Amino acid sequence: MVSIKDIAKKAGVSISTVSYALNGSSKITEATTARIREIAKELNYVPNAAARSLKKRETKIIGAFLMSDYSGNFFGPLLQGINDTLNSTDYELIVCSGIKSHRFLPEQVIDGAIVLDWGFSDEELIKYADLGSKLVVLDRELEHPNINRVILDNTTGSALSINYLLEKGHRKLYVVTGPDISYDANQRLQAVRKAVKQYDHIHYQEIKGDFSKLSGARAADQIVQEYKEPVAVFCLNDEMAIGMYDYLSTTTYQIGKHVHIIGFDNIEMSQYIMPNLATIDYSKHKWGALATVNLLKLISNEPVVNETIDVSLIKRGSVQ
Amino acid sequence: MVSIKDIAKKAGVSISTVSYALNGSSKITEATTARIREIAKELNYVPNAAARSLKKRETKIIGAFLMSDYSGNFFGPLLQGINDTLNSTDYELIVCSGIKSHRFLPEQVIDGAIVLDWGFSDEELIKYADLGSKLVVLDRELEHPNINRVILDNTTGSALSINYLLEKGHRKLYVVTGPDISYDANQRLQAVRKAVKQYDHIHYQEIKGDFSKLSGARAADQIVQEYKEPVAVFCLNDEMAIGMYDYLSTTTYQIGKHVHIIGFDNIEMSQYIMPNLATIDYSKHKWGALATVNLLKLISNEPVVNETIDVSLIKRGSVQ
DNA sequence: CACGTTTAGTGAAACGTTTCGATAAACGAT
DNA sequence: ATCGTTTATCGAAACGTTTCACTAAACGTG
Incomplete structure (x- = not known):
């Protein structure tokens, strides 16, 4: 060499x-x-990158920890937002999974990271921040000088969703929950409970889910078992809603007639499946872009404040 | 520190x-x-990772160059295959885009890479291989001691596709092509031309595409302009087929009736859009897994041979 | 007990950069 | 001609590891 x-x-x-x-x-x-x-x-x-970064104590690489599993089609637009922002800088992006690459942060393989990955515990991230890593978290609330936060307005999302179902006249409501460790899932669920509590005479029931298609299908199965009259279901993400579509397509129950479904995330697929999936939308591109801007500020020791990403309701055929 | x-x-x-x-x-x-x-x-x-890799001349990181742009939902299962294979080793995976991160290979930020990214020219990759990088290429043919190849059987795929359309009685055929730089696109196109040449009395026409949804929509527009009788369209990837669905849904032309469409890749969406998209399938998981196994062999200087991934036809409602 | 051999640990060089402080030459001003 | 100042270059230390070659003590053997 x-x-x-x-x-x-x-x-x-x-x-x-x-x-x-x-x-x-x-x-x-x-x-x-x-x-x-x-x-x-x-x-x-x-x-030689190693020699340079050994001496300069920087790598000019930032990471995006997104993929505890690589399936699902959630991350595309988010990455695009990160990448577009990074393109005008001299930083490069690598996408990694919290399933293995825990060493990247403490060993300073990267200068900082955007984290949306339950593979990392709060304690672990704080430890890294203590060691000097700069982080922007997208899926939790952490107070630390080296950590900034850009999170979704899950609370509003849930409220919009529940109110929409009620407006449509539904009084028999299911919620398919998310994994216990997920901050987003918990925030959404709390907001649902709060919204529901304000109304009398509604039947409200929770079914355990984990954000996967399979758990959506299982929830659908349970709903079908208990079926007596038309019901409305709020799936805490679109992925589970799609699982529900999968399952229901093997039965005689129709979406938008017997089972009304609304999701959360507005992933690309929601506007293609039939009937189109009502859901809660937000700009993933903006989310990624904002996170990146803040991470760069953090790295260059500029002041930076936490942010929230707005959400909106998308009405579609799956809820009548 | x-x-x-x-x-x-x-x-x-x-x-x-x-x-x-x-x-x-x-x-x-x-x-x-x-x-x-x-x-x-x-x-x-x-x-300190930099110090260690400076001394040991290895990083225990391999890269996957996949994303010239981060949109589309093609890569999920492929990454899963790579990751599953890597999980039993002490290598970690980072996903990077050829749009910027060209330095990772020559500067030895990673020990090797799996490449499916037109952002890299053949010459560039050969240069890196000459410098000692180990590569597995998924989208080109390169002969080099440091480069292995795992490619799709595009030729068979195209033949299956064309024969299917002809079997179904279609005689007016369109092909929506891919980007000129794409090896897969070219292989598919060559095979189409060859297959078509064997038949008389068929109308065959090519429309320029670039593997994006938008180009699929544009092609649909052209087809509609020229429409006289039912036609069959082979989109060289599913993404463009979906673009075609998008466009046609704004018209009165029906898929599977006026316009028959078959794609290539069998991405997740193809089985959700209505009518379901006929397409050419192959195991993306296996593709990623095989590429990874070979890359690891290359890195440890074990002998390794080039491979081809089998494809098969999936008949669905978009072709009647 | 004297011998070679094993064991446990040490010292120093090396990996390829960056960067501080030194130096010598060139320059401009008096 | 002399003095300070600027300019172009150099030497060496430093970043944090790994690893080769070495040593001294402990050990087993005849």
Whole structure:
């Protein structure tokens, strides 16, 4: 592997001169700089990232911890938002999964990270922040000088959703919940309970889910077992709603007639499945972009405040 | 940041002893090893990745270059396959985009990569391979000792697709092509042309596409302009087929009646849109898994051969 | 007990950069 | 001609590991 040393030798200068020249320091004359650059190119020199980051204590890489599992089609637009923001900077993005890559933060493989991944506990993230990692969390509330937060307005989302079902005249309500560890799931559920409590004469029931399609199908099964009259179901994410579609398509129960369904997230699929899935929408692109802006600020020690992403109701055929 | 040096001082041993102990060398007694580990934990020591990889010339990270753009829902199952395979090893996965992260390979940020990304030219990849990077390419044919190849059987896929349409009695055929740089697109197109050439009395026409939904919609527009009688369309990927659905839903033309559509890839969405999209299927999980196995072999200098992934036809309602 | 051998630990170099402080030459001003 | 100042370059230390070559003590063997 050709190093700065080889260039120095060939150019008949010191390695420090080479380093300065390659980094465009004004200390070196244009002539020597040009000559050194020439030789570097000639030798196919590429800098060694490990050596540089060892010395500079930075990697110019930020991570996005998103994928505790790689299935689902939730992350596309979010990543796009992150990437678009990063494109005008000299930072690069890597996408990693909390399932394994826990070392990236403490070992300083990356300068910072955006986290939406239950694979990390609050304690773990705080530990990393204590060690100096800069983090933007998308799925929890953490107070720490090295941590910023950009979260969804889950509370409003749930309220919009429940009110919509009630407006439509539904009085028999199911909620399919999310995993216990998920902050979003919990916030959404709390808001549902609060909204429901304000009304009398409604039948309200919770079914345990875990944000996966399969758990949505299971919930549908339970609903079908208990079926007496038309019901409305609020799935705490779209993925489960789709699982419910899957299951119901094997029965005679019709969505928008016997079972009315609303989801949360407005993933791409919701506008393609039939009937189209009513859901709670928010800009994933903006979410990613805002998180990135804040992470960059955190890294450069600029002041930064926590943010909330607005949500809105999308009425579609799955609720009549 | 606490280093091996701090531990050595506190333990009253040399730094080499600490290094050996932490790495579990048998040169060090169990007693000292235990004591050193204890102190390391106490001081919250974490190794510095840059220093280690500088010295060891390896990072234990492999990359997946997949995302020239982050939209689309193609990559989920592929990543799952890669990840599942990696889980039993000590390698970690990062997902990166060829749009920016070109330095990761030459600068040895990663030990190797799986590449399915037109953001890299053949020449560029060869250059990296020459510099010592280990690569598995999924979207091109490259002969190099450091490069292995796992590709789809596009040729069979196209043949299956065309034959299916002809079997169904269609004689007016459109093909919506892919981007010129895409190897898969070209292979598919070549095979289509070859298959079509074997039949007389069929009307065959190509429309330029680029694998995006938008280009599928545009193609649909053109088809509608020229419409005289029912036509069959082979979209060289599902994404464009979906774009075509989008467009046609704004017209009175019906899929499976006026316009018959078959895609390629069998992405998740194809079985949800109505009517379900006929397409060419292959195991993305296996694709990722095989690529990973081969990459690991390449990295450990084991012999490895190129592979092809089988495809099969999925008949669905979009073609009658 | 004297010998070679094993064991447990040490010291120092090396990996490829960056950067501080030093130095020598060139320059401008008096 | 002399003095300070700027300019271009250099030397060396430092970042945090790993690992080779070495040593001294402990051990087993005849």
